[in-house]
Amino acid sequence: MSESRGLLKSHIVKKYWMAFTGLFLILFLTGHLAGNLQLFMTGYAGQLQFNEYAVFMTTNPAVKLLSYVTYLSIIFHAIDGILISIANKKARPVGYAYSKPEKNSIWSSRNMGVLGTIILVYIVVHMQNFWYVYKFGSTPYMQNEDGTAPLLQDGSAVADGIVENGRVLVNGTDMGPVMKDLHSIVVDGFSEPILVSFYVLAMIALGFHLVHGFSSAFQSLGLNHPKYNPLISKVGYAYAIVIPALFAIIPIYMYFM
Amino acid sequence: MATEKGINITLKVWRQKNGQAKGALETYELKDVSPDNSFLEMMDILNDQIIMKDGSPVAFDHDCREGICGSCSMYINGEPHGPGRLVTTCQLHMREFKDGETIYVEPFRAKAFPIIKDLIVDRSALDRIQHAGGYISVNTSGNTQDANAIPIEKENADKAFDAATCIGCGACVAACKNASASLFMSAKISQYALLPQGQVEAKNRVLAMVKQAEEEGFGPCSNTGACEVECPKGISLENIARMNREYLSASLLTK
Numbered sequence: 001m002s003e004s005r006g007l008l009k010s011h012i013v014k015k016y017w018m019a020f021t022g023l024f025l026i027l028f029l030t031g032h033l034a035g036n037l038q039l040f041m042t043g044y045a046g047q048l049q050f051n052e053y054a055v056f057m058t059t060n061p062a063v064k065l066l067s068y069v070t071y072l073s074i075i076f077h078a079i080d081g082i083l084i085s086i087a088n089k090k091a092r093p094v095g096y097a098y099s100k101p102e103k104n105s106i107w108s109s110r111n112m113g114v115l116g117t118i119i120l121v122y123i124v125v126h127m128q129n130f131w132y133v134y135k136f137g138s139t140p141y142m143q144n145e146d147g148t149a150p151l152l153q154d155g156s157a158v159a160d161g162i163v164e165n166g167r168v169l170v171n172g173t174d175m176g177p178v179m180k181d182l183h184s185i186v187v188d189g190f191s192e193p194i195l196v197s198f199y200v201l202a203m204i205a206l207g208f209h210l211v212h213g214f215s216s217a218f219q220s221l222g223l224n225h226p227k228y229n230p231l232i233s234k235v236g237y238a239y240a241i242v243i244p245a246l247f248a249i250i251p252i253y254m255y256f257m
Numbered sequence: 258m259a260t261e262k263g264i265n266i267t268l269k270v271w272r273q274k275n276g277q278a279k280g281a282l283e284t285y286e287l288k289d290v291s292p293d294n295s296f297l298e299m300m301d302i303l304n305d306q307i308i309m310k311d312g313s314p315v316a317f318d319h320d321c322r323e324g325i326c327g328s329c330s331m332y333i334n335g336e337p338h339g340p341g342r343l344v345t346t347c348q349l350h351m352r353e354f355k356d357g358e359t360i361y362v363e364p365f366r367a368k369a370f371p372i373i374k375d376l377i378v379d380r381s382a383l384d385r386i387q388h389a390g391g392y393i394s395v396n397t398s399g400n401t402q403d404a405n406a407i408p409i410e411k412e413n414a415d416k417a418f419d420a421a422t423c424i425g426c427g428a429c430v431a432a433c434k435n436a437s438a439s440l441f442m443s444a445k446i447s448q449y450a451l452l453p454q455g456q457v458e459a460k461n462r463v464l465a466m467v468k469q470a471e472e473e474g475f476g477p478c479s480n481t482g483a484c485e486v487e488c489p490k491g492i493s494l495e496n497i498a499r500m501n502r503e504y505l506s507a508s509l510l511t512k
Contacts, residue, residue, distance in 0.1 A: 010467060011437075011477035012504050084477050091368050091436035091476025097271070097282055098361035100335030101434060104486035109479060110434050216480040222505060224498030 011087060017080050019217035021073040026214065028070050029243055039186065039250050042257075044145045047183040048155070051142050054134065054182040055153045078120050085113040108208040109216070115209040122202035129189055134182050141166075142179040151179040190254040203248035210240035263289030264356040268303060270315055271363045276371050282361070292352035296339060297322060297329060299351055300362075316375040322347040324489065327424030330431070331376055332363040337428035337487050345426060345489045365427055367436035368474040380427045382473035383441055387425070389469035390462035391445040393454050404454075413451045420447035422490045429484035429492070435476030440484035442466055443500035444492045450503055460507040467504055 035057065038050050057063050101110055108115065133139060143150055144157040150168050151157055158175050161168040168175040190196055214236030218224065223232075265288050273280025287306070290299055297319050304314035320328040329346035333339035339349045354360060362376065370378040395401065421444070429440035446463050449455025455462070478497060485494045 010504075011471060012467060012501060013508070015477060015501070016505065084479075088435040088476050088479065091474060092366055092434075093368055094366055096332060096335070096363055096366055098269070098335050098363065099332075101483065103336055103340070104432055104483040105434075105481035109481040112479065212480070219480045219494065219498050220478075220501060222498045222500075222502030224495050226495070 011084070014080055014084050014087075015220040017076065018084065019220035021077040021080070022213050022217045024073050025070070025077065026210070026217075026239070028066075028073075029247075033243055033246055036247065036250050039183075039254065047181070048142065048151075050183045050186075051179055051181055052155055055179060058134070059153070074120075074123065078116065081113060081116050088113075106212065109212040112209060112212060115205050118202060118205040119209060122198070122205070125198070126202075129195070130182065130185060133185055134180060139180040139182070140184050142181045152176045153179050155179065187254060190251045193255065196251045196255045199251045200248045203244040206247070207240050207244035210244070211237065214239055261292045261352070263291050264351065264354065264358075266290055266299075266351075266354060266357070267359040269359060269361045270303075270376070272315065272375055273364075273372055275374055280372070280375075282363075290351050292350065294351045295322070295347055296331070296333065296349040296351065297347045316373075316377050318377050319347060324348045325424060327426035330365050330378060330380070330427060332361075332365055332431055334361055337365060337431035338426075338489055342486070343489055343491055345424075345428075348489070365431035367427075367430050369436065369438070370427065370430065378427075380425070382475070383425050383427060383430075383438065385473060386438065386442055386466050386469045387445055390458070390465035391449070393449060393458060395454070407453055409452060416495075417448045417451040420444040420451070420492065420496055423448075423488075423492050424490060426489060428487050428489060430475065432483040432487035433476065433479075434481060434483065435479055436474075437478045437484075438470050438473075438475040439478040439497050439500065440488060440492055440494070442470055443496035446500050446503060447496040450499060459503065460511050463500060463503040463507050464511065467500075 035053055038046070038053055040046075041049050057067075141150055141163050149157040149159045150161045150163050152168055152175060154176075158168050158170060161170050161175060163169075163178050166177055166180070168178045190199075215232050218232050265286070268285040268287060269282045270285060271280055272283045285303055285307070287299070287303055290302065294302070297317075300315065300317055307314050318328045318330050320326040322329075324345045324347060327345070329338070331338070331346050333346065333349070338344060338346045340353055341349045364370075364372055364376045364378050365380075367378075369382040370380055372378050423441060423444035425441060427438075427441070430436050430438050433439075446466060449462060450459055480494075480497075482494060485492065
């Protein structure tokens with residue numbers, strides 16, 4: 001028997017990976033949301049808080065490692081999902097003339113591929129909006145509250161400092177990299193109604209994806225027990241509503257502020 | 258003995274000469290059908306009417322007509338075995354339908370279930386999954402051990418029995434958007450996995466049956482739960498989770 005080969009190619013193993021990466025990405029969402037909630041802080045303090053957080057997220061080695069695991073999980077989840085969708089379609093080449101799937105299953109469970117595609121498109125747009133601009137775009141930089149001196153990444157203001165190519169210089173001496181102002185990019189981005197609408201729609205898709213995905217991941221990994229099923233199902237529903245809703249409120253809040 | 262007034266129905270039945278021919282839905286009108294008729298009795302009446310007009314009767318699978326053989330296999334009004342719950346097509350009665358209703362009757366659709374004629378599909382793929390590992394090797398040459406001599410936890414005995422009530426009708430495959438045979442397979446795996454007699458071959462069983470199902474062309478499981486809802490025997494999704502656990506440990510622990 002070809003068990004070792006089977007470990008790589010069977011449908012069930014594909015579902016294990018789907019569940020495993022999915023649960024990791026669910027955890028990632030919580031961390032991401034915790035960071036985003038800082039956008040509710042107002043004024044200069046909020047701006048500084050968020051930009052210091054951005055420095056931490058882009059320089060801390062542990063965060064860096066986690067971010068690579070997250071990228072890999074997203075890519076693997078998407079590729080695995082495409083392979084599963086292809087296998088799904090192949091198993092029924094001729095469909096029914098008249099079918100009532102809503103009689104026996106929820107809509108989101110039958111449309112995970114479509115929902116996942118929307119989320120993937122969203123992730124690409126989202127990375128372009130903020131990650132790419134922050135890393136490679138011409139980002140404004142942070143100054144102290146009076147607007148008289150640029151800030152270094154550790155938050156210290158450099159009097160008489162000038163900013164060139166992302167570095168703070170005093171009389172030609174390099175004092176270190178400047179703190180970029182991601183906060184103002186976010187504020188600018190969410191002044192566009194189209195972008196705000198797109199973000200909200202993507203979060204609705206995420207919610208529907210999670211309604212099925214959360215509990216389905218446990219089932220795929222064989223974690224089904226009458227004692228815990230109601231808990232998994234309730235937590236799954238709550239998670240699918242609360243997390244995307246909190247994500248979606250932020251762009252709406254920033255648009256109206 | 259008709260207890261209620263007969264109903265008039267319009268039937269849209271899938272007609273297909275053979276596996277290669279192109280099929281289509283044909284429309285038939287049926288008058289004064291007793292609500293006490295089973296769905297298959299109604300199909301018999303339809304066939305009488307077709308034969309009287311020198312037509313070719315609709316081919317459909319049926320055998321015991323009491324819900325235990327798993328032969329009848331129609332996809333009625335968008336669901337396998339029709340709108341009833343925990344019933345096969347032979348246990349479905351015309352009282353479930355309204356006067357003047359249009360009823361769609363199609364064969365079970367799956368790559369692994371090729372159409373033979375009209376509503377009859379070849380479900381021997383399920384048999385081959387069973388042959389791949391759905392058995393235990395017991396000495397039956399006259400010195401068979403008494404099964405009751407082995408103590409078995411009541412809960413497990415009940416669950417094994419529940420899994421063993423699967424009649425292999427294929428409704429799970431027909432209902433699944435991926436034509437997955439996971440519910441069938443998991444029931445057949447569970448009925449042994451839950452009992453001490455099944456432990457000896459447990460690892461090879463799950464690997465062999467899963468492999469066979471994929472070779473037959475059944476799809477992956479999306480956990481939509483459609484199979485559990487449509488299963489005439491109420492086989493639980495718990496069995497699919499058990500199969501996933503069995504497969505994981507078997508994959509990790511065998512050479």
